[in-house]
Amino acid sequence: MTAHSLKTQPDPPIGIIGSGIAGLITAQVLLQDGFNVEVLTRDKSVGGVWSKERIYSGLRINSVHGEFRFSAMQMRAPDNSVKTGGRLSGEDVRQYMEDFKEQYLKDKIRFETEVLNIRRGDHGRGWEVLVRDGVAGGTERVSYYSRIILCTGGYSNPHYPVSLTPDAAKAARFSGPVLHSMHFSSRIKDLLACTTPVHSHEAPGAPSIVIIGGGKSAQDSAAYLAREGRPVTMIFDSVDAFLASSTPLPPYIRKSRFLSVMSPHRELRSRLERFLHTTWLGAAIVHCFWNALAMYSFYVLGVSRDSPLRRTHSLFWNTRTNDEGIPSEGSFHALAVSGKISLVARTRVAKFGDDSVILDDGSKFPAAAVILATGYQSTWRPIFDEISMEQLGLGRPHPDLKSPHLKTKYRWDYASLANPPDVPGKMSWSASIYRGLVPAKNILNRDFAVNGAMFSAHHTYVCEVSAHWISAYFRGDVLRLPQSIGEAIDAAQYDGEWVQRRYPHSLNWISESNSSTVAFWTWPQVVDDLLEDMGVRAMRSGGSWASWPFKAINLDEISNLKAERDQANGRREIRA
Structure with a gap:
């Protein structure tokens, strides 16, 4: 093979692990930005927890916000929408995910493909993913990817x-x-x-x-x-x-x-x-x-x-x-x-x-x-060996390993957080994922990200904005990012301390897969952080000084986010 042919060979695609909500919207957003992607899932159909294999009659979504779609495609209201306030069944969600795949992700998903191991390629470039085709009893082989995005959710094992x-x-x-x-x-x-x-x-x-x-x-x-x-x-x-x-x-x-x-x-x-x-x-x-x-x-x-x-x-x-x-x-x-x-x-x-x-x-x-x-355990441990976990910084850091520069003065002495509940055997740990999206230790490499691991009362909105953030990060756009690994670790641990203060019960049952931002009721504020990182407008639902808390948030607010990102990045590059 000549040197010229080596140069003209296309880069391997980006590997997206998981075909649930996070995996589908991440793939669609990255394709919009010109990336080549391949989605790997051990399931026979898309949807993750809402796949055809896992739903059953009477199953309903658990969404406090009540909206479960993406901005690119409307969702048909259920037949009893007026009576129930738009409550969706598992079948409603499954069908929507199938339709979304057919419209935007045809031939981009490898079904019944179990990921066994993910490791860096030779010379620290790219990623080698050991997969088993056909899941149990199938053939094992290695696939190569330029970047990896984990979209397996906080828990699935x-x-x-x-x-x-x-x-x-x-x-x-x-x-x-x-x-x-x-x-x-x-x-x-x-x-x-x-x-x-x-x-x-x-x-x-x-x-x-x-x-x-x-x-x-x-x-x-x-x-x-x-x-x-x-x-x-x-x-x-x-x-x-x-x-x-x-x-x-x-x-x-x-x-x-x-x-x-x-x-x-x-x-x-x-x-x-x-x-x-x-x-x-x-x-x-x-x-x-x-x-x-x-x-x-x-x-x-x-x-x-x-x-x-x-x-x-x-x-x-x-x-x-x-x-x-x-x-x-x-x-x-x-x-x-x-x-x-x-x-x-x-x-x-x-x-x-x-x-x-x-x-x-x-x-x-x-x-x-x-x-x-009895709950679920980390989806990450089975697919990374200890060396890869250490290289990426995916494990749960021990509290004694905190950076000496951590902003420990921030104790959030909020009156509303006074008198927290007593939690016997409460665990102490610190987060390792910056913004809930990128392992802090790997942040300068721009070749690995996570989507869908944040707790949120509006999962689809958070995952879609997160997908845009990840795409901008991979594309090399001008983002508001830490300038060093140390700064990223400090920021992640800052978030970890906040989680311990805000949700003292949760630490006893979350795992490495959730060692990131917890954005349950406060998901709009977390989304605002991500939008501002990308240099685009936050607080999109609008309203006056008196009405803004009551303005309904709609996914159509982010339907033009790619164009806004492109424009913002272009302006910032010209100014630079």
């Missing part, structure tokens, strides 16, 4: 407590199905087959299907099985908080900055936010608001004062919040309140017994099957 694995069940002679909630859709037939409908006279008092956990996946699984008439019992210590209303919330509440203003951000941009979070009167208003919202939600769904469903996480101090919308007959809370789902609360399952589960107090609970809604 199921977490099994050591004493509750399928192997532990076998050792205890538990004979029923044991599965993680991630695999619920594919195992529904097994679950229905192992139990008799509760209205049947053939097996009165038959063992329940036991669901361990109180989160969204536990509630969804329990509701589905109860609607199918199966005996279901949820065993949990606490359940997710939730929002509910007697009628659909108006856009100036649900789709505005109102909830974000009532939650403190690491930087308070407006007088209103400073009043609410730095004065005693403002803090009293903030906590009264969140407490009243929780009480109202209990009232709307008929949750009595002595119900285990009152043992929720805090709306203010935690990110584990679901949007239940208006009451519906077949919802989890309606079924639980009516007794069609049994609740065993303030306890944990310690281990399996002989066709039973054994609780912390030693008591046995008969079980026909067990669903482990």
